[in-house]
Amino acid sequence: MTLDRMKRGQRCRILSIPSELVRAQALRFGIAEGEVVTCCEVIPAGPVVISKNRQEIAIGRGLARQIEVEGSF
């Protein structure tokens, strides 16, 4: 499954992030492949907001479509 399919409130494990730069940036924010995150908001046709602890990140739809996740926890 990909991240853009998640629903609000669902938890999922991140399996893979496509680009190396995004992976590096995500690691800095505290979100790594293998980590469990909560999907806290899905803007219709827009970005997906995920959170881990208090860190919230908005991810554009196009990118979310390429992030492989495994739900639901």
Add this chain to the structure above:
Amino acid sequence: MAHCHCPGLKIEIPAGARRIVLAGNPNTGKSVFFNHFTGMYVDVSNYPGTTLDISYGRYGSDVVIDTPGVYGISSFNDEERIARDIILSADLVLNVVSAAHLERDLFLTQQIIDTGVPVIVALNMMDDAKRLGIEVDVDRLSQLLGVPVIPTVAVKKEGFDRLKAELFTARPGHTIPGLEEELNQLLNRVGSRGEALLVLEGDPVIAARHGCKPGTRREEIYRRRRERVNEICQQVVREISRGAGLGTILGRWMIKPLTGIPILFVALWAMYKTIGVFIAGTVVGITEETIMQGIYEPAVRKFVEQFIPHSSVPGTILIGEFGLLTMTVTYLLGLLMPLVVGFYFFLSLFEDSGYLPRIATLVDRLLTSIGLNGRGVIPIILGFGCVTMATITTRLLSSDRERKIAIFLLGLTIPCSAQLGVIAGMLATLGPQYLALYALVIFSVLVMAGTLLSTLLPGKSADLFIDLPPLRLPRLDNVLKKTGTKSYHFLKEAAPLFVLGALIISVFQITGILEFLQNLLAPLTVGWLNLPPEASTAFIMGIVRRDFGAAGLTALALNALQTIVALITITLFVPCIASILVIFKERTRKEAVLIWGSSWVAAFLIGGLVAQLARLFNPAGDHIQVIPVILSFVVLTLVIVGMCLFIRRAKPTTNVPE
């Protein structure tokens, strides 16, 4: 005196002084610390090739340097490159972290420790952490990092005495294991442990500086660092309560369309009331008319006329219609400056409160369809203030492709505040259906142009990927300070261009080129736009200043239809001479010429289309059948967007975010 080692950045460092560098994530309070340490005597140095100011000042016999907030040091963007260079040249790093965001902030802390520099950590925002029910074991944190950690509340100066007392106990901390061998090998070639680390992490700039190949281990090192930080957090952070505060709830509302759009409208309405009504009306009335045109200009004219006759060539250039000492100064200080300050005030307010990234999230969907992402909203909002200022701000967009699109759309479709004032006045006399027509036509051109550009330009724009910081009540002093620096910077950067622009136009006027252009344009104005021939003068004046063009129209006797056609044309018409000079400077000459040229075409094409459509639907009258014209534009937009979607589907896409 010695210079800072940072390439390009000129900072005077007295002999024997230590370089104390403030570093941390965005919005953790670095600048509050900086102001406290340095007091009044602060210098600002501009980093070459960026709009970023680096403040530095004396602290005792040492020098304190502030840096832009970053999440890590590498070469991902301008801020990082600068922070990286300054941190690498530090004798001591005062790392400011937010106690409420340790998991995120400690990544940078660990990275700085890994460079081997002596570090002291200020664990700031202890009040925020407390409010959120977060407890941090400070002693344990200090033990694990291997550097001193001082809890602080910067805005209340809590912990500052201790921080000052212990500042020089800063020491190199515990680095992540397993890198020593490789670092030592590199050290021989590179000369400093910090630079060796960055080479190992694949930083292309640092590697190139030393003529070695960038390493390929960034991901592995980042991953290990992240694991280490998570481990530390697990041991030192305890969350007592997890309730969603008001800030959290409001933050959610801001990004959901159903609630976010009304909130955005309220914010924009407040902005309109403040800038559009109060500043543009009352304040500019005083600064432009009373002070500049009433007192300053006559005084300057009188003074210059003592030496040079008013009608001579140098007289025209200095104090004529577009005089360097008259119009240019009045325009910059009397009209533009108050508006620019107003816009930067709101931008700083949105930035400081954490609202800006939420607006970006809310509008991301809309902007991706025109080839931008949510962050593109910043230059677009600023464009309504001053297109020149907005064009400079496009530097914060992540890719060149986005900058191209944003600059083009700004130049073509966004009316700046000076022009908007005149346009609003003229539309007000016509009635709401005309206002709707005007807004819809301009909006549909924005959508069409954006979609076309995003389809035709190669590549794909970066996707949104941003941190949503917690909402916070902005602090007025901080907001005012940001507004001040930004406005000053704009003035410094744009003033020479406005001067150059005025000079060019005066030359055009003296040599008769202006008149020649007016005559050239007249047939098009009459035959295609159905406007009186004098309207061409207004358009040509629009080359100088957008509001000149619009103001030129008020003097003509136009019926409702002609007014709307003229307003649409003048809005889409070329950006003012200062904007186009900024584009020349920021981009390539080819791009500037292309933008300028296509604005001519687009303005007359669309203006004429409205005129011709109106005539088609109502051949006799001087009024316009608003609904069918609007419908035609909606259909046209849909057709263009549909076509673009079709082309895009056929073209293979690759995704290159940030």
